[in-house]
Amino acid sequence: MFPPERVWWKPLDRMEKNWVTIAFIWCLFMTAMMPIWFFMGRQNVPVTSYRVEPQAFQQKVMDFAEQYKIGDENGVPVVAPPPGDVYLLARQWQWYPILQLKKGETYRLHVSSLDVLHGLSIQPTNLNFQVIPGYDYVIELTPTDSGEFSLVCNEYCEIGHHIMVSKLMVTE
């Protein structure tokens, strides 16, 4: 609170030096964790994305859903595509279509939005991604469990936000 002595730039004492050193080593460790996991870990943030016109993306998803449709649930097609490129559209307030994937197979999940920002949250796996109109985000996904999962929108997208819940099926 009060002005310091005229000369305040004094050397650190032993305890201060020790703490700063320990804390800095911890900082370096945390810094190293990210590239280590990037090269060795099995869960990394997807980095592939393309610019896309929202309308064009919607058309792509419609065509895709038509091609691999195996059923229908409340008007939303259930789609069982082979491993490879799969598409998911976020729009107010629906995920389209319902995907049925196979455990252990790798998919390139393209996800984008038709209108405002949405958030793709796969539960209870708890994987979360931002969905932005105009950007086709490519998530290389390999489900390691089977069963029925929820897709929750976790970015506020106006009044119907909380009804934007769908599912994702993973078969053995």
Place this chain on the structure above:
Amino acid sequence: MAAEVAMPVNESEFRTCSATGFKVHLPAEALIKANAVAAVVCILVGGTAALLIAMTRWPAVHLLPADWFYRLLTLHGLDMLVAWIVFFEVAGLYFGSTVLLNARLVKPKLGWFAFALMVLGGALINIIVLMGKADVMFTAYVPLKAHPIFYIGVILFAVGALIAVGLFFATIAVAKKEKTYEGSLPLVVYGLATAAIIATYTLLSGAFAFVPALFWVLGWIPNYDPSVYRNLFWSFGHPAQQINLAAMVAIWYALAAITTGAKPLNEKLSRLAFVLYLLFINLGSAHHLLVDPGLSFAYKAFNTSYMMYLAVLGSMIHAYSIPGAVEVALRKKGHNRGLLGWLRNAPWKEPGFSALVISMVLFGWIGGVTGVTLGTEQLNMVGHNTMRIPGHFHATVVAGTTTAFMAFTYYLIPLIFRRELKLKKWASLQPFVFGAGITMVSIGMITAGIQGVSRRHWDISNVGTLPGTVYVSLTLLGIGALIAVTGLIMYLAVVLSSVLSKKQYDPQSLTLVQAATTAGSEAEAEGRFSPKGTFAIVLAFLMFFAAFYLANWWLLGKTWMVR
């Protein structure tokens, strides 16, 4: 305590503080009061909204309809994260640059102009949100559209704040020139200056984000890329919290000095820590963009680590140097037994002291640890937009900053408002009540988020796959909110009953409840004391930090493979 120096300006504009000997510039004092009052009004409105939205997220109560939930959530974010804190910080900046330097505020009229802009901007935001014309959340992500008045309100508020920050720098420059203080700036003012520098580029980024948004809403520009907006918005939204951080740490040093007579252990080290904030903390903006399309690993990893976590290092330095200074001060007063005897004999009834400890512990152990973890590139995938995010920042901004600011208000009452603090017992108890409530809120949110509950979400009952235990977490949040609001009401009761009392009061001591203990000369003769207890505490903190951080990697390693 304060140096007697020649005042080249109108002496009649000053009074001398009876407790500290500081010269108080009366026009500055009036502005400090006005901004502090505005801050308290904002926390009253924001707190009411907090209660209502928390009672909605508590599934057993589920109070509000969906539209009002989102509306009041928007209001809560703006009134608390921006209005309450920035008004209080402006009061703090005027206090630091005038009272602590015995200086005059250079252009009080400009200060009132800034205040008017901020009040007008804040009022416009509140009105348009309550009218239901801007249900866009604090973040107002394009292409969500709010009424143009919403953006105008934010811009006016930001311009007002920017003018206040400019006044702060001008006042310090003039004080230096007029030699109202000697040598270097006191550490508290140095910390406030760090906050003010961060505020400058933060508020400019806010303008870069919001001005095009206004033009876009008005139809003057056809497109506004949502990703570009997110980048610009977070260059404002995240550093805005770093202003709070720097201001809060400055206030920590002030509270430590007021309540225990602590002197900084090593000025160089503490100042270095502030410089680390200044240089690296803005990179934290990218924490919000970690699972966004369109950005590379290198960009995310570099920014998210604040370039090797050097800003985190700054916080860890303060985490050592502030309790260390308190420990040395208390040991000097003769509380020298064992590793933690000083802590047992500390002035726990003094609200400034208990608030300092509560604020530091909750900020570091909950807020800091979860923040660094969530802000790690890969780990963000299992936390982004879940309730872990508000869980984190309620520990930093509410448990940390707000607890410290509330306690600091108590000290402004005798020093600036010149009223005796009323309801002293309530004031002593208030940091504990508020701290306990916010801890429950924060832990409720964090554990709900770990189980997958989404933030900003009116109803989770239709998410069939959530485990039943999330209801335990959300109930904890609800009960915690009730306790925290009780703490807020106690704060308002203490502040209002004191400020509205008629009798002028000239304080004789800095402390409010417990007498200021003077350093015993006998103990002082024993020589240097080293903060052993603090060293043990920070080592324990680091262990906890590491355990939490590594547990999250383990959690990530269990999820699906993703690339």
